[in-house]
Amino acid sequence: MPDLPPRDDSLRAALHGVRGLLLDLDGVLVLKGAAVPGAPEALAALERVGFPYLVVTNTSLVSRATLARWGRSVGFATPADRFQSALTASAELAGREFAGRPVYVITSDDARAEFDGLAVLDAAAVDAALAEGRDVAAVILGDSPDQLTRETLNRAFRLVLRGAVLVGMHRNPWWLTPEGPTLDAGTFLVGLEWATKRKARTVGKPDPAFFRVAAERMATGASARGEPRLLRHHLAMVGDDVFNDIGGGRRAGLRTVFVRTGKHGDAELAEAARGVRGYRPDAVAPSIAEVVAALVG
Ligand SMILES: [Mg+2]
CATH class of the missing domain: 3.40.50.1000 (HAD superfamily/HAD-like)
Known part of the structure; x- marks a missing residue:
């Protein structure tokens, strides 16, 4: 060898x-x-x-298919089915526990593909549900540089106050990116726990x-x-x-x-x-x- x-x-x-x-x-x-x-x-x-x-x-940033494709670009031949991520485990949990009920998922567009077949609400649908007092079963929080914003976190905050279950794909506080130590979704999850006085369920390691x-x-x-x-x-x-x-x-x-x-x-x-x-x-x-x-x- x-x-x-x-x-x-x-x-x-x-x-x-x-x-x-x-x-x-x-x-x-x-x-x-x-x-x-x-x-x-x-x-x-x-x-x-x-x-x-x-x-x-x-990792909750991207789907397994994208992880495998990206892996190939840096020298790994690992197929998509050899990955188990906090994202895929969260999608499985949502399918098991919230099947048919609307959920709000904060994640990238690519990562949302793992939730295909589930009733995932977009921002406008969440805002309508909040305005009309309709039930949303859960808020599922992953990492996404584009989607983890004050606007989406406020939406999540309001839903949890109204009774939605708070689910964290993981609670990692930070990770290393090419820019240096970088805040991860766990930091925002803890912020939501603090604001809502609810304990999140976490799914990943x-x-x-x-x-x-x-x-x-x-x-x-x-x-x-x-x-x-x-x-x-x-x-x-x-x-x-x-x-x-x-x-x-x-x-x-x-x-x-x-x-x-x-x-x-x-x-x-x-x-x-x-x-x-x-x-x-x-x-x-x-x-x-x-x-x-x-x-x-
Ligand atoms: Mg690690």
Whole structure:
């Protein structure tokens, strides 16, 4: 495997028994709009040997089809069906819990495609519903540089005051973009919680349901391949976020690997490990490339 770094035997020992990977996207595979060095080769190696993986991401900016297309442009061959995002999980929740009832979704036009078939109101329809006192079941908040405005947030605020359920695709406070640290949708979600005195439901990582869906997909795949039953501890969540990936993954019963290529560094990792919740990953690796080399190298 010439594209992978040399195999680290202590990492290999820490990952013993791992039969599938759940990979965070931002900070693990990509950062600031570009591929993390070695990550495309690492995913290509997984594909080559048929090692199962899913990309599990809190990104709510774009649809899976757009994620896959964009991935190809920076060197990844990951197909759309290998992504599970906070956006797609939110659309599934809306289909399950608010089917046939009108919802207001703050997200980009591209991301809204994941909600096809649901009764998603546009701004004018929300304003009419507010004016006429008609019921709107939920407000679903994702990230969108264009759509997260004072105007849309006020619309959401008024709907929640009137009884709509507040749903956050995730509650990430910030992320790294080419412009530097950038506010994410979670910051605005907390603002709405504060203003309405309602607690939002959140859908993406670290919600246990998000990991459960991913683990079930991996287990179904293993069973279809005729492999022994795949349990949670056969899966490793690889992430750069000590709370969402490491803390959330641990609580869901997964193995966890922290990589140093993202927004959280060793200082956050050490602080999280000292905290009452004691977020300690099973392994720490320089990047996804070393993780993959330890498993398939
Ligand atoms: Mg991340």
